[in-house]
Structure formats: C-alpha cells, structure tokens
Amino acid sequence: MKKISQPAKSIYIGPNQRLWAMPRHYQRFWGWYELDHRSGLYFAKEASAEQIALIRANFKLLPQCFQELCRQWKVTFSFAEGATASGNASTFYADFSRQPDEYISPHIEIGSVSLRPETILAHLGHEVAHLFWRSRSESQRRAYRAFLERSCGTTCVEVTDYVQGYFEEYLASLKKFRQNKVHPNLHDGNFLRWTEESFCDTVATMLVGTHPDRSENCSIDVAERLVEMQNSLQLAL
Numbered sequence: 001m002k003k004i005s006q007p008a009k010s011i012y013i014g015p016n017q018r019l020w021a022m023p024r025h026y027q028r029f030w031g032w033y034e035l036d037h038r039s040g041l042y043f044a045k046e047a048s049a050e051q052i053a054l055i056r057a058n059f060k061l062l063p064q065c066f067q068e069l070c071r072q073w074k075v076t077f078s079f080a081e082g083a084t085a086s087g088n089a090s091t092f093y094a095d096f097s098r099q100p101d102e103y104i105s106p107h108i109e110i111g112s113v114s115l116r117p118e119t120i121l122a123h124l125g126h127e128v129a130h131l132f133w134r135s136r137s138e139s140q141r142r143a144y145r146a147f148l149e150r151s152c153g154t155t156c157v158e159v160t161d162y163v164q165g166y167f168e169e170y171l172a173s174l175k176k177f178r179q180n181k182v183h184p185n186l187h188d189g190n191f192l193r194w195t196e197e198s199f200c201d202t203v204a205t206m207l208v209g210t211h212p213d214r215s216e217n218c219s220i221d222v223a224e225r226l227v228e229m230q231n232s233l234q235l236a237l
C-alpha cells in the first residue's frame with residue numbers, strides 16, 4: 001500500500017529553520033503555526049478565525065499553481081496590527097540563499113491595510129507572486145528581466161505607483177551607471193528590485209479587475225507581459 005504523508009497539524013519554526021528571522025523585530029516569526037485544513041496553509045497560533053477566513057476565501061481565487069506552491073513550501077502566515085515588521089502593508093520573507101529547502105522557510109505577513117476586503121486579493125497575490133518568482137530558475141528570471149528591459153522605455157509608466165517608484169530608481173541609476181558615476185552593485189540591485197516588484201504587481205493587477213493601486217497613467221501592454229510570463233516563466237494566468 002502506498003503511504004500518503006499527511007501534512008502536520010502544527011509545526012514549530014525556530015531559529016534553526018528560520019535563520020533569516022534573527023534580527024530582533026523578525027523574531028516574532030518564530031513559534032507555532034497551525035494547519036488550516038481547508039486551505040492547506042499554516043497560520044500563526046494567535047491568528048483569529050476572521051483573519052484566517054479572509055485569507056482562505058481569497059487564497060482560493062489565486063491561480064492553482066500559486067496555491068500548490070504555497071502548500072508545497074509550507075508557507076506560514078501571520079498578521080500585524082498596522083504595518084508589517086519591514087514597514088509595508090504586507091510582506092513576503094524567505095531566504096533562498098539557504099540549503100536545503102526547509103531552511104528557506106517562506107513566510108507572509110499581512111498588515112491591517114492589506115487585510116481589508118478591497119485590498120486583500122491584490123496584496124495576497126503580490127506576496128505569493130514573490131514565492132513564484134524566487135522559486136523559478138535563474139535562467140527563467142533572466143529571460144523575463146531581459147524582456148522587461150527591452151520593452152520598457154524611459155517614458156513607460158508601470159502598472160502601479162508602487163512599481164513606478166522602483167522603475168524610476170532603476171532609470172536614475174542607469175543614467176549614472178552609463179556615466180560611470182554609480183557602483184555596478186547598486187545599479188544591479190535597483191534593476192533586480194524593479195523587475196521582481198514589477199512581476200509581482202503585474203500579476204496582482206491581472207488577478208484583480210479593479211486593483212486598488214493601479215496607476216491611471218499605466219502605459220504597459222499587459223497582454224504582452226502575459227505572453228512573456230508564459231514563455232519565460234511557464235506561468236499561465
């Protein structure tokens with residue numbers, strides 16, 4: 001008889017598995033997480049039934065491959081009053097430089113701004129898109145980044161104001177980089193940040209018809225991005 005392994009009902013995650021939470025303000029991510037059987041997600045013990053219900057209802061609306069990825073990685077969830085530990089509405093944490101996989105230990109923290117019916121789907125989709133992005137191969141990411149680089153001219157307006165900020169930082173350092181006025185590492189960092197955040201928010205705007213943060217002046221050809229996500233990242237939305 002084939003043995004089917006059931007997911008554990010609760011898991012303890014401490015400093016050994018989650019080394020990235022070593023800074024004091026991240027240590028709250030160590031502790032017990034309980035399995036929500038209906039979604040297959042792990043929630044912090046302190047999470048309320050209402051918080052779990054809102055995540056569960058919106059999690060169901062994510063692409064099937066995103067849902068499976070979360071269960072496969074045993075993503076844990078917790079909630080914050082106000083902003084997250086890193087100062088955002090919601091945040092994805094993980095350390096993909098660690099091996100083996102169980103030490104990567106992905107976690108999503110949802111702050112009160114995100115935990116509203118009008119924002120939760122867009123923000124949850126964005127955070128799970130980070131997991132999708134980070135778990136792709138470097139060559140897949142490189143292909144999608146190269147597409148963004150060639151398809152976004154300097155007058156391009158990104159999908160949301162949030163991503164536009166990263167895009168403008170990248171453009172500013174690109175100019176200085178060409179004049180040898182900026183360290184290549186800094187410019188690289190700006191490029192990586194813009195492309196990852198752009199991917200995540202483009203996914204989020206596709207998931208939600210009326211994305212709360214969608215830029216009115218957006219000049220992105222979203223259909224073209226969809227095709228490229230399929231080609232470079234094998235993501236079908």
Ligand SMILES: [Zn+2]
Pocket residue numbers: 126130197200
């Ligand atoms: Zn992000």
